[in-house]
Amino acid sequence: MALLCYNKGCGQRFDPEHNAEDSCLYHPGVPIFHDALKGWSCCKKRTTDFSEFLSIKGCTKGFHSKEKPPEPSSQEKSSDEPKAQPAKEIIVQGPKSAEKMLRERPSSDEPRQLLPIKVSRSLEQALEKLNMSSEDRTLESTCTGKDKLMEGSGGIYQGPESNTEVCTFHPGVPVFHEGMKYWSCCGIKTTDFSAFMEQPGCSRGRHCWTEKKDKKAVLCRQDWHQTGSQVVVTVYAKNPLPALSSVKANRTVLEAHVIFEGNKIFQAELELWGTIDVERSFVSMVPAKVEITLCKASPGSWARLELPQSKLQCCGEPEKEAASTEEPGAVQDEDSDDSLSWSEEEDEEELEMGTPEMITPSN
Template structure:
């Protein structure tokens, strides 16, 4: 007997049967000419849109087309390009958009005198100031009055006559600092939270009593000041009373702040603040406000970013003497309050 021909495997989708090539007709194979579709848990065929959720039921969906069996595998659909393949062929580098850095102007750039906004409370003080000045006008005398307290910081000796000059003065050459509830002298920094204990701290230096401040000492006033910042502005606040807004001035340049407050009741003594700024500001968008108890300087940042500090002080000829006596506090933050105990 002649040997039987081997059966061939049909590769039409959805058929999966073996067939005899001699008995292969146009209606022998029932299959799906389309591609299988898997989407959102549904399974089906693209040619007849028959869908189900069970995989076994999907395999049993009868073909929608009749034709001859074929032992030729249909071409596989092209696979989508995976991310790993893209990484092997192409490197895409994404960089953040960084605005260009402004060129920093020189510190000697001409400054603009700011026109301040004067608060109503300060205007009221100015209206009553002439009357107060007339009452306080007293002829000055070189003679030391009995009961005058020594002007050296920390010394509590009062003048009782010429013999008092022969006593030793124990005092603090530095300035008093009030910061975060602590009170101490910049020269010896013995900290305490109790104000009476602070006042009773023995001086760390010895010398002669000072009954009257020199004219040079009277020319300067110590004011407490600090600064804070937002995303768009840096605000400097100088806390002062009884200053003259007409004689006082605030000048700004893109990289410098220069403020001078004049105190008429203290022989036109001044408080000067001169700093080279840490960043760059927009002078035209900045403003100055004067109140009864402070001066607020609101400077607009010219470029985004936080300032680590306000800047660096600029030393002037008039400040050299003061800087020598306060060298111990040069590196302290401006939030620290330097207080004149003569006013307490």
């Protein structure tokens, strides 16, 4: 009795007594249907017509088989298709609650470190053209007693014995030209701002002391924006002086001391809403503004720039000036929408309670 051969691609009937080793011509592989092409995994021939696919002759000779092949599982795929990789587990962490953030918040008393300052080429050119008076060139940090006016000296008047000390200073002025930073009295040039600030004086003499002078403290127009990984605080000040300005920060507090054209000083201390990575934060200075880029300690969105209880701190009694497009350093009123000191919610409260007083540091 003739039997049906179940080898793929054969389908003929055969006599078991005359079943030789080369009697059957079949496909040992599996059918493949990919991108409208049809074929067998054991052959290279492909076609788009299903009838032609069924008529493709076998590629291997062997015995006829009367055993019916097992039905393929519905989950099995053809051999030439890539096996699906196990799905990776993605864990999405939601925003932390305000209570948890306060518990994990670092102390605001951590040491503050100076942020590196990047000076733009346009600001260097503006400072070169700026004809500063002797008083403008000798701005120094205020301190008790008397201040010295010698650039690069670092001495502070402690009493009559300070007059006997030898003063090492720079008689010239700072120069910023084509990316180089140096003193007009020296030939030592550097591209690194920190190295420029640490250059020792080139002349020796006696200290020149002067009584501490009041500086014109002003409130500058400010703004801020954020991305997923950064917060950028902008202070609009015309021609900031990088050699005399400084910005310090720890993980939760930002302290800015910006001196700019016209013997004006802007100083602010902000307790930040979130935490930052101080090592990756920096300051950029251009002729019209100072941008403080704070890298967030962890990605996410800040609800506001600073904590509600934080207030703007200014050096001395700030002078109110009318804002103008000609001088970005001009100051707006204390209730300006651009102020960093209060959020929109607090602005609504001001309408009922009045404008909050500015906090001034004690002398």
